[in-house]
Amino acid sequence: MSNRFAVILAAGQGTRMKSKLYKVLHPVCGKPMVQHVVDQVNKLNTQEIVTIIGHGAEMVKAELGDASHYALQEQQLGTAHAVRQAQEILEGKQGITLVVCGDTPLIRSETMESLFKQHEESKAKATILTAKIEDPTGYGRIIRNENGHVEKIVEHKDASEAERQINEINTGTYCFDNIALFEALKNVSNDNVQGEYYLPDVIEILKKQGEVVAAYQTPDFEETLGVNDRVALAEAERIMRHRINEIHMRNGVTIIDPANTYIEDQVTIGQDTVIFPGTSIKGNSVIGSECQIGPNSEIDQCLVGNETVIRQSAAFASSIGSRVNIGPFAHIRPDSAIHDDVKIGNFVEIKKAVFGNGSKASHLSYIGDAEVGDNVNIGCGSITVNYDGKNKFLTKIEDDVFIGCNSNLVAPVTIGKGAYVAAGSTITKNVPGNALSIARAQQVNKDNYVDKLNLKK
Structure with missing residues (x-):
């Protein structure tokens, strides 16, 4: 089995949470979101975990302790820029790198293991975790070729009417050949409206190089839920609570x-x-x-x-x-x-x-x-x-x-x-x-006391 590495993206501020608490530290069923992710990744026999930190960096390090290495993203310039911060730790190492977001507390180790397996079996340079959803509005669509490999990812705003009918979407979790990943990151451009470096651009770079890009479709879209506001946080709590309670009930x-x-x-x-x-x-x-x-x-x-x-x-x-x-x-x-x-x-x-x-x-x-x-x-x-x-x-x-x-x-x-x-x-x-x-005052009864009291009125 190839060496395994993991990069956990946890540098965003999470302004939509409208909170003083750093986004990935918001608890779901008593545990910070990023801790859920790290705990699941730890089940995958990874050689190294690198957590990309930014806002609230010291608080995240205090929470995770020595369960991870850390790389600081001082400016949040996109997901590709975030992964690039792990370069000093991971560049040049042979193996497979999982990239997962720290605000996806519901993702399971079993799903990530299946993603690794698909990546190895398809001999791909990149493998995307995908899911099917009834209403894919706003999500990037997965366009596959006749071999079932990924041809491209099309963002909703750029998709044709036919492409918008596709309901298999990009969840934002990936496996990459580690060396290919850091070589491709050098060629990612920020020539876009936001002026940011986007990780999905690595997929396009690898495709242009003629490399295989595969996909693993999880049957459970819920576990890919990213938490960006309090509404999604409550939904993640509901799903996690159901999952925990079901385990206990099945255990008697x-x-x-x-x-x-x-x-x-x-x-x-x-x-x-x-x-x-x-x-x-x-x-x-x-x-x-x-x-x-x-x-x-x-x-x-x-x-x-x-x-x-x-x-x-x-x-x-x-x-x-x-x-x-x-x-x-x-x-x-x-x-x-x-x-x-x-x-x-x-x-x-x-x-x-x-x-x-x-x-x-x-x-x-x-x-x-x-x-x-x-x-x-x-x-x-x-x-x-x-x-x-x-x-x-x-x-x-x-x-x-x-x-x-x-x-x-x-x-x-x-x-x-x-x-x-x-x-x-x-x-x-x-x-x-x-x-x-016995330690109490001796009882004293004063006869006719109430009558005397009433005469004073």
Whole structure:
């Protein structure tokens, strides 16, 4: 097999996005467009990837890291000019170079592999990725000869009526013989209305030299979609979301309403888990098997065990064990570790806390900066008072503790193993194990107080 190289065009500003964010960094299902492209290209056994950067160059380099070499296109003077910037890295090397745009996040490695294969089998100097579309208005048409090879590409504005009836179009993705590509680029002219150097001109140059130009037609036009504005971005998101959800469903996950379920590209979900509508699962989240997630839940960068239920709740950057029941309307904030068989009920907030096996906070509590042991019961309305206005402090609740309703645990404080805290207490000192702690004012009843109050009116 020939050496393989790839050039990813990612230098355009993307003014139609009307955004401060550089175009190829706009996310599709949680991942920047250009990252989708690089990830797919990485599956092709390429020796070198060169990303052409321009606007937002440092941000793109920060996103892609060492997954690519980089070449800077200081002035955006067309696609041929962009590819020419890779000359210092690729010129003179034997092999095949793929040229693909960084704003085509839906393109698959399988399609690009088929493009390489067609290029090699046809012994072409250039091979164009094409697609058929019902309405080809605005696209360059592929004109083939009797051998099925490409005779020319005709832009819509230059096409005759007969040529405009052709619905096979140029997608803007190509394979080239690498040496032939950089030789032809030297002869590309900017003698046109825009004063730019266009990559399709390389095709015409190669044809005039008598070289074979082939084409591979993808059966799926959608994957060639280029994202140039927010409308196309939403369409790419819809297609990618459908693709991701279908993979999960075929792997044994039940998604009740795929059109209203939002799962990002890097998520893993176990078999027999059910995802209810309105749910978002993001980042590198891992959901175990036989879980129930949703409706209307948000899970971001979390590890969730098996048989766990999360209803109408949000969880971020935390680990959640097996057979845990969360919600409705619970909030798991970052750096929390919820162990197995735990109950986190409605309107409970957990922040940077460890929650031991079998423990529960069933409703209306805030547990922050805390270590909660096993088999602890935290009553309704109880909170760990962790912040003095400047610093955060730790609350330790050891195993088998019972915290009565509406208790305040003022950190730093430790509640010993097996202790009880009476309802309504404000605990400011450590509680020994197996003790009952009562910290509340003595009740005082003032007889006839209301009558006296009324006499003053």
